Amino acid sequence: MANEVVLLNFQPSPYATRVRIALAEKGVEYERKEEDVFNIKSELLLKMNPIHQKVPVLIHNQKPICESLIIVEYIDEVWNHHSPLLPSDLYQKAHARFWANFIDQKIFPIGSKLWTSPSDEAKKAAKELVENFKTLEQELGEKPYFGGDNFSFIDLALIAFSSFFHSFETLGNFSMEAECPKIVEWANRCLERESVSQSLFDKFQTHEAVLGIKKMLGLDS
Amino acid sequence: MANEVVLLNFQPSPYATRVRIALAEKGVEYERKEEDVFNIKSELLLKMNPIHQKVPVLIHNQKPICESLIIVEYIDEVWNHHSPLLPSDLYQKAHARFWANFIDQKIFPIGSKLWTSPSDEAKKAAKELVENFKTLEQELGEKPYFGGDNFSFIDLALIAFSSFFHSFETLGNFSMEAECPKIVEWANRCLERESVSQSLFDKFQTHEAVLGIKKMLGLDS
Numbered sequence: 001m002a003n004e005v006v007l008l009n010f011q012p013s014p015y016a017t018r019v020r021i022a023l024a025e026k027g028v029e030y031e032r033k034e035e036d037v038f039n040i041k042s043e044l045l046l047k048m049n050p051i052h053q054k055v056p057v058l059i060h061n062q063k064p065i066c067e068s069l070i071i072v073e074y075i076d077e078v079w080n081h082h083s084p085l086l087p088s089d090l091y092q093k094a095h096a097r098f099w100a101n102f103i104d105q106k107i108f109p110i111g112s113k114l115w116t117s118p119s120d121e122a123k124k125a126a127k128e129l130v131e132n133f134k135t136l137e138q139e140l141g142e143k144p145y146f147g148g149d150n151f152s153f154i155d156l157a158l159i160a161f162s163s164f165f166h167s168f169e170t171l172g173n174f175s176m177e178a179e180c181p182k183i184v185e186w187a188n189r190c191l192e193r194e195s196v197s198q199s200l201f202d203k204f205q206t207h208e209a210v211l212g213i214k215k216m217l218g219l220d221s
Numbered sequence: 222m223a224n225e226v227v228l229l230n231f232q233p234s235p236y237a238t239r240v241r242i243a244l245a246e247k248g249v250e251y252e253r254k255e256e257d258v259f260n261i262k263s264e265l266l267l268k269m270n271p272i273h274q275k276v277p278v279l280i281h282n283q284k285p286i287c288e289s290l291i292i293v294e295y296i297d298e299v300w301n302h303h304s305p306l307l308p309s310d311l312y313q314k315a316h317a318r319f320w321a322n323f324i325d326q327k328i329f330p331i332g333s334k335l336w337t338s339p340s341d342e343a344k345k346a347a348k349e350l351v352e353n354f355k356t357l358e359q360e361l362g363e364k365p366y367f368g369g370d371n372f373s374f375i376d377l378a379l380i381a382f383s384s385f386f387h388s389f390e391t392l393g394n395f396s397m398e399a400e401c402p403k404i405v406e407w408a409n410r411c412l413e414r415e416s417v418s419q420s421l422f423d424k425f426q427t428h429e430a431v432l433g434i435k436k437m438l439g440l441d442s
Contacts, residue, residue, distance in 0.1 A: 051323065051356065065315045067322055074315040094286045094295040101288055102272065135272065 005030035008045050008057040010037045012201045012209055014108060015068035016056040017160040022072045024195035025156075026079040069100055072156060085153045096147060099139060100157040106132040107161050114171040115214040126172030130179050137180040144189060151193060159190045159200075166203040167210045226251035229266050229278040231258045233422045233430055235329060236289035237277040238381040243293045245416035246377075247300040290321055293377060306374045317368060320360060321378040327353040328382050335392040336435040343440075347393030351400050358401040365410060372414060380411045380421075387424040388431045 007023070009016045009032045023030055035045055035055050048057045048064035058065045058074070065071050076085040086093050110132060113125035136158065140146055146154035165187065169176055176184050190196045214220050228244070230237045230253045244251055256266055256276050269278045269285035279286045279295070286292050297306040308314050331353060334346035357379065361367055367375035386408065390397055397405050411417050435441050 060312070063312055065312070066319055070315050070318045070322065073318070074311060077311045077314070090295060090298045091281070091284055091286070093298070094291050097291045097294070098287055101291065 002061065003028075004059075004061050006059040007032050008035055008042075008048060008055050008059070009033065010035050010055045012163075012206060013037070013055055014160040014163065014201075015054075017163070017199050017201065018068045018156055019056045019058060019071050019075070020199035021156050021160065021195050022075045022085065024199055025083045025085065025151075026075060027082075028075070028079055068160075069104065069157065072153070076153075085156060087147060087152070092147070096153040099136075099146060099154045102132075103136070103154070103157045103161075106135075107158065108164070111161070111164060111168050111172075114168060115210045115219065116217060118219065122171070126168075126174060129168060129172060130174055133176065133180040133183055137182050140182055140186055145186070151190060151196075155186075155190055159187060159196055162187045162190070163201045163203050163206040164210070167207045170207065171210070171214075223282065224249075225280075225282050227280040228253050229256055229263075229269065229276050229280070230254065231256050231276045233384075233427060234258070234276055235381040235384065235422075236275075238384070238420050238422065239289045239377055240277045240279060240292050240296070241420035242377050242381065242416050243296045243306065245420055246304045246306065246372075247296060248303075249296070249300055289381075290325065290378065293374070297374075306377060308368060308373070313368070317374040320357075320367060320375045323353075324357070324375070324378045324382075327356075328379065329385070332382070332385060332389050332393075335389060336431045336440065337438060339440065343392070347389075347395060350389060350393060351395055354397065354401040354404055358403050361403055361407055366407070372411060372417075376407075376411055380408060380417055383408045383411070384422045384424050384427040385431070388428045391428065392431070392435075 005023070005028055007016070007019060007030050009020070011034070033042070033044065035042055037055060041053055045055065045057065046053055048059060049055075049066045052066060054066075056066075056068055056071060058071045060074075060078070065074050072085065086096055107129070110125050110129045114122050114129075117125060143149075145151050146158070165176055168174075191200075211220070226244070226249055228237070228240060228251050230241070232255070254263070254265065256263055258276060262274055266276065266278065267274055269280060270276075270287045273287060275287075277287075277289055277292060279292045281295075281299070286295050293306065307317055328350070331346050331350045335343050335350075338346060364370075366372050367379070386397055389395075412421075432441070
């Protein structure tokens with residue numbers, strides 16, 4: 001079977017970043033089609049993800065897969081010859097899914113309130129975000145990666161948001177180095193991987209975009 | 222290896238219902254420990270799910286697994302000798318996960334606004350909920366079950382909420398029979414299974430509980 005792989009992508013999206021990292025980890029060749037998510041969505045995107053109309057979408061042999069963690073699991077299962085992302089042990093696999101799910105619920109939805117909510121709500125969100133990073137730091141413990149000695153599913157799920165760490169700190173008025181130094185060390189460790197460093201969107205460009213959204217919402221006072 | 226299986230359960234919880242259905246489908250013997258989620262949480266629950274402190278928790282040979290769909294996937298993988306819930310085909314598996322995820326995002330979080338939100342927001346939620354059921358009806362199409370001829374993952378993910386359909390209709394002032402007749406037929410079909418009928422919480426007791434919450438929130442005017 002031919003392996004035709006297309007990614008409907010938006011470079012700044014942390015969710016698309018997850019898929020780019022997974023494809024890079026697996027060494028999968030693919031075609032990237034850039035979507036302009038803030039303006040007109042392509043007919044292809046509307047056809048391939050009619051329900052959510054969002055990137056990322058992975059199109060594998062003409063068939064679409066949507067939702068970043070579902071795509072990453074799919075990639076891991078299809079290209080299973082090397083660089084496993086999920087553990088083969090079933091308990092460890094459930095554990096990895098649990099923490100990826102925690103990250104999905106507790107990092108970006110809370111962190112993005114720093115630039116999409118009025119200041120009292122944003123302040124509350126900053127506090128909650130720090131707590132959530134501390135919870136993650138506790139789960140990481142002394143391990144180099146969340147899953148142990150190797151970069152895997154939980155790392156990938158979280159590192160995609162590291163482009164926003166600078167914005168979290170700046171707008172939330174806290175220091176990750178002070179609050180969760182092991183997470184900072186862990187992020188630097190992940191960044192040494194080409195699959196990660198080449199997939200992440202620049203943190204300063206991210207911050208510019210974030211400030212643009214804040215301004216657009218009339219919250220830049 | 223001994224298979225010691227304990228479920229930290231709360232009978233009215235649709236999330237716990239999913240796990241009860243999955244265990245029944247697989248014919249797994251287990252001990253049920255009832256939690257009083259509205260009052261004092263047991264030490265066991267706080268120890269086994271310190272992060273979310275919520276039911277359901279499956280404790281398999283002393284090790285906890287949390288989050289209903291993650292538990293169901295775990296059950297499907299561990300007791301894989303019969304009644305597969307997720308398809309073996311990788312694309313179909315991603316497809317099933319996509320729809321279970323849609324259900325998680327779009328049914329209960331929207332539907333529960335009917336008894337937890339002020340009336341203007343509740344009215345908006347009712348409209349959205351009907352749209353979401355119609356989307357599910359379109360995905361179901363003419364198939365007896367979401368995955369095709371057999372009861373599987375998506376069916377299980379959705380049917381657990383059917384105890385609330387009566388409350389959705391009553392408080393949302395719509396008729397599921399009129400809006401999404403195929404979903405009603407599908408639910409009746411699922412209810413013919415002992416695994417489902419014996420796991421679901423009674424719809425009238427559910428409705429009483431729902432009205433109790435509404436009253437507690439001062440929204441019963």
